[in-house]
Amino acid sequence: MFRSHNFSAGPSILPTEVLQKAQAELLDYNGTGSSIIELSHRGPEYVEVDAQATARLKSLLGLGDDFEVLFLQGGASTQFMMVPYNFLGDGKSACYLNTGTWSKKAIKEAKILGNVHVGFSSEEQNFNRVPKNEDIKHAEGAEYMHFTSNNTIFGTQFRTEPESNGAPLVCDASSDFLSREIDVKRYGMIYAGAQKNAGTAGVTIVIIRKDFLAKARTENVSTILSYPTHVGTMFNTPPVFGVYFLNLVLEWIESKGGLKAVQQMNEAKAAHLYAEIDKDAFYRGTAEVDSRSLMNVTFRLPSEDLEKKFLKEAGELNLDGLKGHRSVGGIRASIYNACPRESVDALVAFMADFRTKNS
């Protein structure tokens, strides 16, 4: 079986074992004679899949009964609108940290629906860092503080949850969800598109604390946009394949030893790659060292011509998906949970070789 070294930023590499399991049972799920995607979402098979995925998420993240888990659709871009739709309006305000393209989009959507205080922005430095706690300017009375835990495009990541002046945190965790342990009690809400560490595009995981959920507005709201609609029920047909696949990925994370073990693997992979970047001035990381992401490693080469050559030669070795986003240029290696250590080793070996030949 040929599998490339896949460094795509998302949709991105998935565990081979999970793909193999999905493949094996695609025409006959558990002896039913039907695919899981052919069975009613109200039937016992899918109801069990949904319940398993919920239980596994709660167990892996250490979520107590004070949290609800929802499987929605529409990606983080839909949450950019749903969060202020539910929690702003009527003169309410929220604090947002502007640390990249996706934060900026979240802010834009929140401003349409409520009052936004931008507590930090690194936009003028082309988003090369996330704030230290002392960089954040708070405003009183924020309903929540929104941040993007990992900035896929700019290769930056919050090391720990930012200080929020008492406001519950609302986090777009799309690109580092399930990659490490987090301090769940700090959060009112965590949302993530699944297509990085949690599975396939098309399912959005929303984790919401009950006391925060209780503040969602309920008058004159469109049913599908209201978080309470989706609690404890499948309001409409869920993205069956996405939730099914998520459940398999969660099972795989369990088999690896849970989030702590996964985090250690991710830290080791990232350390190996950043060490190669930092060896001399040939490669140059684009993010400030304190803000470097464990998920998306962004770097430049001495010239754009060399970057083109790098990408071409990498592709010939099946090192795929390495082109940086146009906002940053250069190279981006996305090394999510499912990216094997061997792929990082292969990339590092190529980088060392490329430096030698082109310095």
Next chain:
Amino acid sequence: MFRSHNFSAGPSILPTEVLQKAQAELLDYNGTGSSIIELSHRGPEYVEVDAQATARLKSLLGLGDDFEVLFLQGGASTQFMMVPYNFLGDGKSACYLNTGTWSKKAIKEAKILGNVHVGFSSEEQNFNRVPKNEDIKHAEGAEYMHFTSNNTIFGTQFRTEPESNGAPLVCDASSDFLSREIDVKRYGMIYAGAQKNAGTAGVTIVIIRKDFLAKARTENVSTILSYPTHVGTMFNTPPVFGVYFLNLVLEWIESKGGLKAVQQMNEAKAAHLYAEIDKDAFYRGTAEVDSRSLMNVTFRLPSEDLEKKFLKEAGELNLDGLKGHRSVGGIRASIYNACPRESVDALVAFMADFRTKNS
């Protein structure tokens, strides 16, 4: 390979050949060494999938350049909100035909956002029919007329597009999309969740005529909820597996001879089943004869005890998913495109046998 006779209302049976193709290439799409669900949605492989699905849909439905095709998320329930969000407000009104559970939900969401004139309702007859044209009461100045072409729960279906007093039709075609030819020039918009005839849950197909689209409001709108956002671009990560699978299903429909051929197969399957129902008074169709659906065939037996026995014995023969929705009770056989003639034959044979033994 064991495949059951799957009569589930949705998610529902899919073509075996399509599942086999998806299975074969799940770990290595076209020699890339990655699954299609592991590849960037901006990369050449997925861009081609998206373009193929669009072109095939346009060709099968006979859509000219005056139509846009969008692949969204959130199901028909999201469209119930997005249609009035885009086209109502500011005193504008629309006409809705109330022919079942889903129509009623669409009306509820439209009333939150605009003025709704209900031009017909069969709710007092437990939605046992759709209107004839002369039953519809029009109001002047409607921005559109909304109808549900097939009512999955109640087993009714419009034979042809309803007369709309000049207003463009907006159709929730979720449960009969791609099952027959339609008169596309009558429509401003057609939307459908894919999980009946078009593939897997998690992708919503939206077809919208450009002159209708041009009337969408653009001021102060949430980006993700605005139809123009999604035209000619992938605004955010699409439901990759869903669009990929849709493309395979469209290819399968082409291989069957297109919509006209599929329609003939569907008419023959339904005729066979309704003939068995109408043979005597043992089985009793719940929909008025003129309104009967070719997709969801709903019927009762002489008693609820016999219905339970019917379902139990059917299940033993791998005739699955036949339990009627609680709003109607009894039996519902969903016989979408992918339901083979052999499954309908097996069901009819069982029904004849069951009648003989229980009359």
